[in-house]
Structures are given as C-alpha cells and as structure tokens.
Amino acid sequence: MGLFSFIKDAGAKVFGIGKTTAEEAADAVAIAKEKATKLSNAIETLGLKVKDLNVEVNGDNASVWGQADSQATREKVILVLGNTEGIATVDDKMTVEVPEPEAQFHTVVKGDYLSKIAKKYYGDAMKYPVIFEANKPMLTDPDKIYPGQVLRIPALD
Incomplete structure (x- = not known):
C-alpha cells in the first residue's frame, strides 16, 4: 500500500506512547525499540492477525512488515500505528493472504x-x-x- 501520513500530535495517547522527556531522548534507540514492542503488542491485543509481524519506529515514522489475514486487517494495523500520538507516517510493507479492494x-x-x-x-x-x-x-x-x-x-x- 505504501507510505501513509498522519497528524502525529493528534493521535490517541494510548499504548504508553507519546511525547518523550529530555531524559528519555538520550537513549533514542532503546525508546524506539520499546515503542515498536508496545505497538506490536497493541496490534496483537486487538486481535489483528498478522503472521511474522514486525514493527520498527524511527523518530515519528513507523514501518510494518508481515502478512495480514485480510485487507481490512492490513488497514486496521496501519490505523493503529498512525493514530498513535508521536507517529506521523506509516510505511506499510505488509502483504495480504487474500487480496481485496482497498478501503x-x-x-x-x-x-x-x-x-x-x-x-x-x-x-x-x-x-x-x-x-x-x-x-x-x-x-x-x-x-x-x-x-x-x-x-x-x-x-x-
């Protein structure tokens, strides 16, 4: 599907992800991994079925890989990521088991x-x-x- 843009400061303050403090910014790599883990956990908790799910966060960009069970699941994963405060773009690199028209x-x-x-x-x-x-x-x-x-x-x- 490609790259999707979101309003990074309009997202929900969910999954424990939001603006970081100056102290947290000192360890940006660890913070990015923690955010990616929380986002992956949120996707799984919501029951969205993605095989080999992998989420990476770099600054305000989230990238996601894996195979979604449906187009609807793929789009919902993109929305979970993009509707999170602090995420401005989502780079969708997922595939879908059964291709369907995009919403x-x-x-x-x-x-x-x-x-x-x-x-x-x-x-x-x-x-x-x-x-x-x-x-x-x-x-x-x-x-x-x-x-x-x-x-x-x-x-x-």
Whole structure:
C-alpha cells in the first residue's frame, strides 16, 4: 500500500506512547525499540492477525512488515500505528493472504461525526454503523472520534 501520513500530535495517547522527556531522548534507540514492542503488542491485543509481524519506529515514522489475514486487517494495523500520538507516517510493507479492494481513508475534522461521514461517502447518514464496524476494535463507541484521527471507509457491498 505504501507510505501513509498522519497528524502525529493528534493521535490517541494510548499504548504508553507519546511525547518523550529530555531524559528519555538520550537513549533514542532503546525508546524506539520499546515503542515498536508496545505497538506490536497493541496490534496483537486487538486481535489483528498478522503472521511474522514486525514493527520498527524511527523518530515519528513507523514501518510494518508481515502478512495480514485480510485487507481490512492490513488497514486496521496501519490505523493503529498512525493514530498513535508521536507517529506521523506509516510505511506499510505488509502483504495480504487474500487480496481485496482497498478501503478509503478519512481524516476526522472538527465537527465530524460518523453519520456525517457516512452521508459524505455513502449518501446515507444511517450507514454510520458500517464505518463504526470497519474501525473496530480501535473504536469502542461511535461518538468517540477526534480531529486528526484517520478512519477506514470501506466500499459498500
């Protein structure tokens, strides 16, 4: 899929990753490895199935390798990484077991809510559950989205 850009300071302060202190910055390599481990653990904890998952963090860039079980899983892994505070780009080097069409991505802006986004992409505000389901398990509540967050917008069947 390639390189994806995110707003690094808009991400969720999750997985114990965020801005580092001056003291932590002294050991950037160890911090990067720790962030990569936490991100890998988060992906596994969310139940996203990726064989031979490998995540590396270099500054505000995350790179990811492995074989996802589906295109949806691949896209969710990218979103887990990119929607984390401190990550500005995700270099996707994953493969997919069964290739499928790619979903669109939408960056949330102030005033957005899922039904408004559904109206924009599907022409029907009541299709918001499609977007909510497409972004589980990262989203746990359809009303809890934030500006700068990137969401998957799958095609309707």
